[in-house]
Amino acid sequence: MSSRIEILNDGGYRSDGRRQYELRDITIDMTPQGSADGCASIAHGLTQVSVSVFGPREAKQRSQTLHDRAVLNVEVNVLPFSTGERRRRGRADRRILELAASIKATFEPVVQTTLYPRAQIDIFVSVQQQDGGLLPACINGTTLALAAAGVPLLDFVCAVSAGVHGAAALLDLSALEEGDLPHAAVAVLPRTKKVTLAALETRLHVDRFAEVFRLACDAGQTIHAEMRRAVRTRTQELVAAMGAGPRAGPGEHVDRDVAMDDDAADY
């Protein structure tokens, strides 16, 4: 497709001016949208997705519920203008269903679903722009939206794609690089360094895989720092806006009132 474009030039730069291990800019927006419980928009360079989380709430179809835990329902909507060739994909498109299934499989071991029996957690992913690394962007966005919705997570899930060009490993591939290189998407839990997703859509040599995999795991830590900061900032803003801080339960409330009176007496 793009044999004339150098993936990695002699100076060690990639087609968009990045170094081998350089990630694209990450922009995170967590302002609430509509009636969703949690919302996040994340952009990795030109790839942009927004995710809304509803729930845990009563399941729409009772037949789908599980008596001992909540059900995750992931729906992906790829907007027709998100990609180079304009094309409307139905919801039943196989690639989209697979994407949704990967997101669901990634989060099922991470969300503490056992706390919410018979409930359903809806995750709606809307892909606004695609420029490579779609699955990692969807996963990172979903993590943020779930955190914003107050759904208990074992840890953040940080995903990134990595590929191989000749002997060089590259991180966070753009669409152009993805088209030419064998690549993998890896999602890690940064605290325990466990891997919850490793997806290969192309053939990648066994000998190269270990290196690419390790690199992606390290990059996950970097992305984690970014996502953590976004969630912290958002939480900080909300706590500051509430002024009085956390909502007190009936028992503790009395205690804190007494403490406040003591303070007032000091002044």
Add this chain to the structure above:
Amino acid sequence: MEVDLEDEDFEDTTRKLIVPGEPLTSSHAFMRGHGTYVDGEEVVASVAGTVERVNKLVTVRAIRTRYSPEVGDLVVGRITEVQPRRWKVDANSRQDAVLMLSSVNLPGGVQRRKLESDELQMRTFFEEGDLLVAEVQAFFSDGAMSLHTRSLKYGKLRNGQLVTVPPILIKRLKSHFLALPCGVDVILGLNGYIWVSKHVKQSQQEGEEGFDAQAVYSNKNDDIDDATRAAISRVCNIIRILAAQFVPLTDVTLLEAYDWVVEQEGDVKDLLQGDFGEALVTALGGRG
């Protein structure tokens, strides 16, 4: 990142922010509460929010989450389903609440026996989509809550408008039934559903002896004059902008905000425009 054991730092730790996956403290010295889990030697946070500690119990209170009910809470809900001898009620919780036929006031007095014919005419009491105010009575084994409306304060809602806010913004108050001086009643449901309606005089409320099923379960609104309509809309919009600014709602805040808004002499619909919310919050901060 250890939670400090010293008591003098207690105030400090209560305000501490945490995000999922951050270790809080050792699992040997502390017990895990809501919003945390134990992984080996450590207690780890699972939600983003503030850390709270009561003796040896460490909890993380999520800043935004669904309503988690407690017995005795006042909630506003909407009927979603009519089932045999029970209604399902959406109360912004993790699953729908249950309102048993035996926990509502039926026409003909409190002492009356429940009849089979009541089961057949359940829709004459509450239908799908009806709004009601109720109290949390108990929990089922799976955590679903059971409601009751066995008080004359509770029951079907009419003559007003529903506003939804994040449940954390509703603090527990002495009374959640507020009567604002502008002729508007407000019911602050702890689940974040707020009912704003025309004021009903105490004497006009259906009394114990004259329990009038026709009036209590009526679906018809009373006549509401334009001034009251404007007041209801104004209160609703105030609640919306306060919620957008994430300000906790209490009777005092609402009253001050209403007074300030009336001073501004703006049109009701202009309230939601632009930076009015920030101005309102600044004004409230200045007074408080």
